[in-house]
Amino acid sequence: MSGVRVLVGTRKGAFILTSDGKRERWDICGPHFAGWEMYHLKGSPVDPNRLYASQTSDWFGQTMQRSDDGGKTWEPVGNEFFYEGDPGTHQWYDGTQHPWEFKRVWHLEPSLTDPDTVYAGVEDAALFRSVDAGQTWQEFPGLRAAKGHLWQPGAGGMCLHTIVLDRNDPNRIFVAISAAGAFRTDDGGTTWLPVNRGLKSEYELPDPDADVGHCVHSIAMHPARPDVLFMQKHWDIMRSDNAGDLWHEVSGNVPSDFGFPIAVHAHEPETVYVVPIKSDSEHYPPDGKLRVYRSRTGGNEWEALTKGLPQHDCYVNVLRDAMAVDSLDACGVYVGTTGGQVYASADSGDSWMPIVRDLPSVLSVEVQTLA
Amino acid sequence: MNEMQVQNQNQTRNQSQIRVMLPQHLRTLAQTGREVALQVDGPVTQGSLLDALESTYPMLRGTIRDPATRQRRPLVRFFAGKQDLSHEPPDTPLPAAVATGDEPFLIIGAMAGG
Numbered sequence: 001m002s003g004v005r006v007l008v009g010t011r012k013g014a015f016i017l018t019s020d021g022k023r024e025r026w027d028i029c030g031p032h033f034a035g036w037e038m039y040h041l042k043g044s045p046v047d048p049n050r051l052y053a054s055q056t057s058d059w060f061g062q063t064m065q066r067s068d069d070g071g072k073t074w075e076p077v078g079n080e081f082f083y084e085g086d087p088g089t090h091q092w093y094d095g096t097q098h099p100w101e102f103k104r105v106w107h108l109e110p111s112l113t114d115p116d117t118v119y120a121g122v123e124d125a126a127l128f129r130s131v132d133a134g135q136t137w138q139e140f141p142g143l144r145a146a147k148g149h150l151w152q153p154g155a156g157g158m159c160l161h162t163i164v165l166d167r168n169d170p171n172r173i174f175v176a177i178s179a180a181g182a183f184r185t186d187d188g189g190t191t192w193l194p195v196n197r198g199l200k201s202e203y204e205l206p207d208p209d210a211d212v213g214h215c216v217h218s219i220a221m222h223p224a225r226p227d228v229l230f231m232q233k234h235w236d237i238m239r240s241d242n243a244g245d246l247w248h249e250v251s252g253n254v255p256s257d258f259g260f261p262i263a264v265h266a267h268e269p270e271t272v273y274v275v276p277i278k279s280d281s282e283h284y285p286p287d288g289k290l291r292v293y294r295s296r297t298g299g300n301e302w303e304a305l306t307k308g309l310p311q312h313d314c315y316v317n318v319l320r321d322a323m324a325v326d327s328l329d330a331c332g333v334y335v336g337t338t339g340g341q342v343y344a345s346a347d348s349g350d351s352w353m354p355i356v357r358d359l360p361s362v363l364s365v366e367v368q369t370l371a
Numbered sequence: 372m373n374e375m376q377v378q379n380q381n382q383t384r385n386q387s388q389i390r391v392m393l394p395q396h397l398r399t400l401a402q403t404g405r406e407v408a409l410q411v412d413g414p415v416t417q418g419s420l421l422d423a424l425e426s427t428y429p430m431l432r433g434t435i436r437d438p439a440t441r442q443r444r445p446l447v448r449f450f451a452g453k454q455d456l457s458h459e460p461p462d463t464p465l466p467a468a469v470a471t472g473d474e475p476f477l478i479i480g481a482m483a484g485g
Contacts, residue, residue, distance in 0.1 A: 035396055059446040059480040060396060060434040076400060076430035080438045102439065 004326050005070065005368040006334055007051065008342055009038035012360035014053060016071045019355070023332055023346040026355045032074065033065070040321055040364045042108045043070075047115040048368050052134060054105035054120070062104050064120075066134045077134035081105070081122055084141035090124065091152035100124045100144070107321060109163035113170070121160035125151060125177040127189065140189040143175065147194065147212045151180035154215050154234075161320055162219050166226045174229065174244060179204070179215040182231065184244050195244030204234060218320045220262045222269035230272050230299070232262040232320075237274055239299050250299025255286045261323035265348060266331040270298040273325075273333060273349060275318040283338075284315035292323075292335060294349050308352030309343060316341070321364035328369055336362030389420055390475040397435070397478065401428040406475060415470040417449060418461035435478060450477040 002021040008014065013031030032038075036055045044050040051067040053074070062081070065074045087100035103123040111117035116133040126144060128137040143160075151158060162176035171188040174195070181196040194212050202208045204215060215234035222228065231238040231247065235258050238247040251257035256276040265271035272295045278286045285291060290309045293302040316339035326332035333345045335352075340359035343352045389409045398405060409423045425432045432438060435447050441461075443449070449456045451469045468474035 034399075057396065057434075058483070059394075059444065060400075061437070061444060063400065063430070063434065079433045082439060 002328060003370045004328065004332060005043070005048070005370055006324075006342065006344075006355070007041040007043065007071070007364075007366045007368070008336055008356070008359065008362060009041050009053070009321075009364035010340070010360040010362050011037055014038040014041055015356065015359060017342070017355055021328055023326075023328075023344060023355075028356055029071070031360075032071070036063075038363065039105060040107050040366070041071075042110055042366045043368045044110040044115040044118075045112055046110075048370055050110070050115040050133075052108045052110060052118050054108055056104040062102070064105065064134050078130065078136050081120070081126075081128055081137050082139070083126060083144075084139045087124075087126075087141075087144065088149065090148055090158065091150060093153065097149070100126075100148075102126075103157065104159075106159045106161045107163055109165060112165050112167050119163050119165075119173075121163050121175060123157045123159035124153075125158045125160040125180060127160055127163070127173075127175055129189070140185075140192075142185070142190050143183060143192045146183055146192040148180075150212050151177065152213070154179035162216070164219055164221050164229075166221075167223045168226050172226070172243070174219055174221070176216040176219050176231075178217070179213060179234075181212050181214040182216050182219060182244055195240075196247070197245065198240070198247030199231075199233060199238060200236070200249075201234070217260045218262045220264045220272070222264045225269045228269065228298075230262050230264060232259050232274055234258065234280060237262070237299060250295070252295070252300035252302050254293050254302045255291075259318075260320040261318055261335075263323045263325050263333070266325050266327040267329065268296070268331075268348075271296050271348070272299060273323065274302075275323065275335060277317060283317040288313050288315060290314045290316065290318075290337070290343075292333070292345075292349055292352075305345070305349040305352070307350065308345075308354075314339075319363055321366075322362050324365050324367040326367045326369045332367065334365050334367055336365040338362065388472045389415060389423070389469065390472050391420065391424060392475045392477045394478060394480045396480065397431055400430055400434065403428065408472075415465050416462050417456065417459060417465060420465065420476060421461075446481040446483060448477075448479040448481050450479055451475070 006017040013034045015030030039054045041053040049070040053065040055063040089097035092098035107121040109119040120128040127140045164174040166172040183192045184195045199214045217232045227243045229240045237251045239250045240247045263273045289311045292305040316337035322336040336342045338361045341357040344355045
């Protein structure tokens, strides 16, 4: 019987939630790595028992973990992320140049074809890859060559937080960096282009149409339409129909176009989910109502999904990696909050229920659909 | 202490059997107990002790010292004999009581928070 496994990273450990295909009853296992910040956990699409996890601590730095049994047991793997050559400098908050310094791994993206290959997005922003199941990591320095000296950290640090792989073209990868923008490679990672044309950052950048410097929060793609990308920017929900060559705004009628995550329905490429947040300084939902917004038209027209979600006095946030979808029929949607709840919908967002509550603040949510 | 115990103690001291106490999170990571015993060849310094620790427990590499700079992480402290040795240069000999195994070398996660 089919089922799902939800991988939840929190400020104080990781939790693994499992259910059958009905997604009504949930078993909760954890905390794994108690007391550590678990920025992201993700499973290989090729081998669902192969999981990778980013384990980090202000005290003890970055550690990486791998599981080969679906999260029952874990093994520390390589944690040395060395930039290629002299990484040089990037813009600092005060306008000076600042040396590139590795801080942590924000996002892990396992290969679509090889369980031993996994990509890591790190702070200070760079893309690394391991081809030996996480034992060693090599950087793609060509990314930093895409005007890296002009990148600068946002309030959350200069992190590479989004990695989108193209199932149809293994040489094409999209990444997003705060606060540098979106970038694309078409040659397997050797060279990279900023793909930020059409983004406008009137109140964040002196040149609102700048080539780099935009604070992209998340990018989502439906695997069947790899040229269509959806983006939640700092402000604005954006869409590109040509693999990022040009973006246009599709914020439409959302109550706020600020937010962090964005996701695409597993079976409907024009169905998109966002979680509006009031503003860049007020990181909670407008009006104290946690509402996931769904567009069935690829943007512009959005409907509030509220059934089962708190609709008063709710002041949590949903971080960029804390929304995911499963590929069951009907598509499941999962949202984790900084208040420690994970809400799930087993009907494409029509109704929701908390599948766990009172966890530490949720940093990331990923879902594996199990055969 | 009988003759055999004295002989064992002298043997341990000659081999520089160092006692190191780990903070909770590193014990969990290394899957070991609160105190570990290390063999350190040559002069017993902070650097040689940490080299031996990382050699025995490779999963601790990068957790105490930054893997690129080899500098102590800012929120890690080193205590021994009721002294804070965190700011000592890494090649400074550790106190004799640590080198002989009479006193443990403590690796501490610094106090942080409000």
